[in-house]
Amino acid sequence: MTQIEKHHHQHGERSRPEIRGMLRQSGLRPTRQRIALAELLYSKGNRHISAEGLHEEALTKNVPVSLATVYNTLHQFTESGLLREVAVDGSKTYFDTNVDDHHHFFVEDDNEVMDIPHGQLGVGRVPEAPAGYEISRVDVVVRLRRIKV
């Protein structure tokens, strides 16, 4: 059994063996493609990326994966809690490498997602869920517009 360096700083660089362990712990076979994609995802701090974006990036860096595999992988990672899906505007789905409780800025002009620094936003009072429902999550999106000069 590989001993996993239990020292992952929340974000930032993760070594290849760390990634293999992360995948194993999530019940995902550490295949070439998954490892490569995980490296792209987790080697740059927090990222908010779409499937197409990640696919392009992979091809650019000579990691030949198919778009279908990118989609599969992103969804598997999401199910395993390694990623979180971010619902902002636009038709694209974004995946966030930061799975902690936090909220987002969304730049309307160029469909970009950014984290809101922790502590800068307080969701005041959360309403009661209607009967028969429970709250699964509260998402806040602060939409931004570029100031025209």
Add this chain to the structure above:
Amino acid sequence: MTQIEKHHHQHGERSRPEIRGMLRQSGLRPTRQRIALAELLYSKGNRHISAEGLHEEALTKNVPVSLATVYNTLHQFTESGLLREVAVDGSKTYFDTNVDDHHHFFVEDDNEVMDIPHGQLGVGRVPEAPAGYEISRVDVVVRLRRIKV
């Protein structure tokens, strides 16, 4: 004057002449289709509807409009401030007949959008916009899950 009156008995809050005026004020020619769609939209209190939903509803009520026209109309209404686009999850776009400041519940199980009763939610502290940006809107989505029995 056109005389193609279908049977419409909407228990509406806005009468047909009101709707015509509303469209005119927004710079939209009150055509048959726009009037009919506006009647569907505004005669039942607040609604959260997708283009496909509205199209189906129109056909059901013998208002023959094409899907393309429904999309055009929804977007024109949105630009004119008559509707508001709601960004929740899912791939569909929802349009909200309530353009006041308010937030939403989103039922994950069946992709349904509901208003959060006014006053039940307080957005605590809103973060500062990053330099060069201004806040255009803050959207809060409280995601709900049906409680399994």
Add this chain to the structure above:
DNA sequence: CTGTGTGCAAACTCTTTGCATAAGT
């Protein structure tokens, strides 16, 4: 009449799927 709106079908974008092949353990 003049210009805008509409309908239709085809195009487009993003995402999912089916199935044969490749790779992990």
Add this chain to the structure above:
DNA sequence: ACTTATGCAAAGAGTTTGCACACAG
């Protein structure tokens, strides 16, 4: 070997576009 993952291309959902015809002013 046995099983799961991948790649490809095709299909699917939602949305948009281009152009001829219809309608409002």
